[in-house]
Amino acid sequence: MSAEPNTPPAAGEAPITAAGMMLGLRKVSVLMPGIVVFAVAFGAAAAAKGLSLFETLLMSGFVYAGVAQLVSLELWRPEWTWGAIAGIAVVTATVNARMVLQGASLQPWFAKYSKTLNAFHLFFFTDANWLIGTRYRAEGGRDLGVLVGAGLALWLVWVIATGGGYMLGALVSDPRRYGIDLVMPIFFAAMIVPLWRGKRGMVPWVVAGLVALVTARLVDGYAFIIVGSLAGAITGAFRDDAA
Structure with a gap:
């Protein structure tokens, strides 16, 4: 089985x-x-x-x-x-x-x-x-x-x-x-x-969203997807290292 x-x-x-x-x-x-x-x-x-x-x-x-x-x-x-x-x-x-x-x-x-x-x-x-x-x-x-x-x-x-x-x-x-x-x-x-893993995990999500929104305003096309994702990932990595 x-x-x-x-x-x-x-x-x-x-x-x-x-x-x-x-x-x-x-x-x-x-x-x-x-x-x-x-x-x-x-x-x-x-x-x-x-x-x-x-x-x-x-x-x-x-x-x-x-x-x-x-x-x-x-x-x-x-x-x-x-x-x-x-x-x-x-x-x-x-x-x-x-x-x-x-x-x-x-x-x-x-x-x-x-x-x-x-x-x-x-x-x-x-x-x-x-x-x-x-x-x-x-x-x-x-x-x-x-x-x-x-x-x-x-x-x-x-x-x-x-x-x-x-x-x-x-x-x-x-x-x-x-x-x-x-x-x-x-x-x-x-x-x-x-x-969701509590307030600590909220920071990378917020950073990714804000960076994506700003990028979408400033840059034509779909660059906001990767820029926002990278911003959130990098933020999360630094926070994990600092923990």
């Missing part, structure tokens, strides 16, 4: 269990409605930009970076120059740079598994996985199946809904019209709150 999702796998047992994968699927299921709507919106936007269905599905399947995909469409050009390619690369790299910090925060957990296994599950690593994994590990969980199950489910839904959006066109091109764009922010807030 496989280990329970919230207990470390015993010696000789598989590091990923079916129970863990199902737990990850259940934890991420609350996000599915929002993911479907945003994937439909991306598919519709890709069709409007002139991408083929194959190209659209290929981007969702292999790039698999929802926010970065939507941002790249905003910068899409009918004719490409090397400067335009470099510009879109810098913007999407900035948007996705937060994943470096998120992955680093869970490195002590990931390091116990093989490089091949880590390479596989990190392909499906998203903000939702990180929040789910962070909370799950804080509660004593060790089964990497939680991340794999959540990631695979989200990826599959994202790709399928992208195709649906492409065929439906602009039917749901603006998720804000239905208020469904609030699903993911609410989910993130609900997952982060249990990680």
